[in-house]
Amino acid sequence: MHANSFYGHYEPEEKLTQIRLNGFVIWDQGKVITQEVAAVYASRHPYIGDMPANGGTAIALGMVETLGNFKNELQTTTPPYGWTLLMENDYSAECRELLEGKMQSYAYVMIAVIDNLHHVTFSYTIDGTECSLTFTEEEAVGQSVKELAKSPGKLQLLMQRLGLAEGRIY
Numbered sequence: 825m826h827a828n829s830f831y832g833h834y835e836p837e838e839k840l841t842q843i844r845l846n847g848f849v850i851w852d853q854g855k856v857i858t859q860e861v862a863a864v865y866a867s868r869h870p871y872i873g874d875m876p877a878n879g880g881t882a883i884a885l886g887m888v889e890t891l892g893n894f895k896n897e898l899q900t901t902t903p904p905y906g907w908t909l910l911m912e913n914d915y916s917a918e919c920r921e922l923l924e925g926k927m928q929s930y931a932y933v934m935i936a937v938i939d940n941l942h943h944v945t946f947s948y949t950i951d952g953t954e955c956s957l958t959f960t961e962e963e964a965v966g967q968s969v970k971e972l973a974k975s976p977g978k979l980q981l982l983m984q985r986l987g988l989a990e991g992r993i994y
Contacts, residue, residue, distance in 0.1 A: 848862035848863070848865075848866055855976075855977040855980055855981075856980075857976045857977065857980050858980065858989050858990055860884070860885075860886070860983070860988070860989055861976065861979055861980045861983050861989045862976065863884040864881065864884045864885060864933060864937060864979065864983065865937070865973070865976045865979050866884070867880045867881040867883075867884040867937060868881075868937045868938075868939075868973060869881070869937070869938060869939070870938075870939040870940065871938075871939070871940055872898060872900060872905045872906075872907055872938050872940055872941045873898060873900045873905075875896065875898070877938075878896070878898075878907065878938065881934055881937055881938065882934075885930055885933060885934070885988065887930055890926055891911060891913070891923070891926065891927070891930075892911065892912060892913040893911075893912045893913070894909040894910055894911045894912055895909075895910040895912070896908070896909060896910070897910065903940075903942065904942035904943060904960075904961075905940050905941055905942050905943075906941070906942060906943040906944065906945060906958075907934065907938075907941060907943075907944050907945070908944075908945040908946075908947060909944070909945070909946050909947070910947045911946060911947065911948035911949075913948070913949075914949045914950075914951070914952060915948060915949065915950050915951075916950070916951060917950055917951050920950055923948075923950075924957060925987075927946045927957055927959070928957075928959055928986075929986035929987055929988050930944075930988075931944035931946070931959035932959060932964045932969055932982070932986060933969075933973075933979075933982065933983060933986065933988060935959070935960075935961050935964060935969055935970070936964070936969035936970055936972055936973035936979065936982060937973045937979075939970070941961075942960065942961050943958055943959065943960045943961065944958070944959050945957065945958040945959075946958075969982060
């Protein structure tokens with residue numbers, strides 16, 4: 825056995841439904857929760873107007889590593905509330921399909937984990953041409969993404985469907 829390893833055994837008094845480690849859910853309703861999903865689930869927050877919390881969600885999703893730097897504009901005056909990401913890179917036309925697919929996946933998860941967020945817009949350039957894409961809660965996959973974000977196990981499935989998390993989908 826490695827010197828930094830440990831083994832423990834615990835017999836719960838009642839059925840376990842969730843296991844947390846260091847503040848992160850790592851197992852929920854029989855489903856292993858990946859590290860990236862646990863971080864996104866931990867970033868859930870009620871208001872799009874909370875920019876530090878929004879930044880926490882973007883960091884948990886790894887958006888800067890994938891899409892590059894961006895600036896933010898929030899629409900919080902009247903519902904429906906929105907978040908516009910002003911991308912700073914000029915992307916090539918060859919990566920457009922992959923880029924827009926990632927934007928869509930990120931938008932749906934952001935809508936899911938920010939309670940009062942209704943739409944996400946990406947403003948970006950492709951070979952110098954300005955482009956814009958908006959994704960709404962109504963367009964999101966299948967059942968309400970907001971409902972899926974209430975459970976780490978369901979968020980795990982959503983992020984797997986969107987290609988943002990590894991793991992089994994059954």
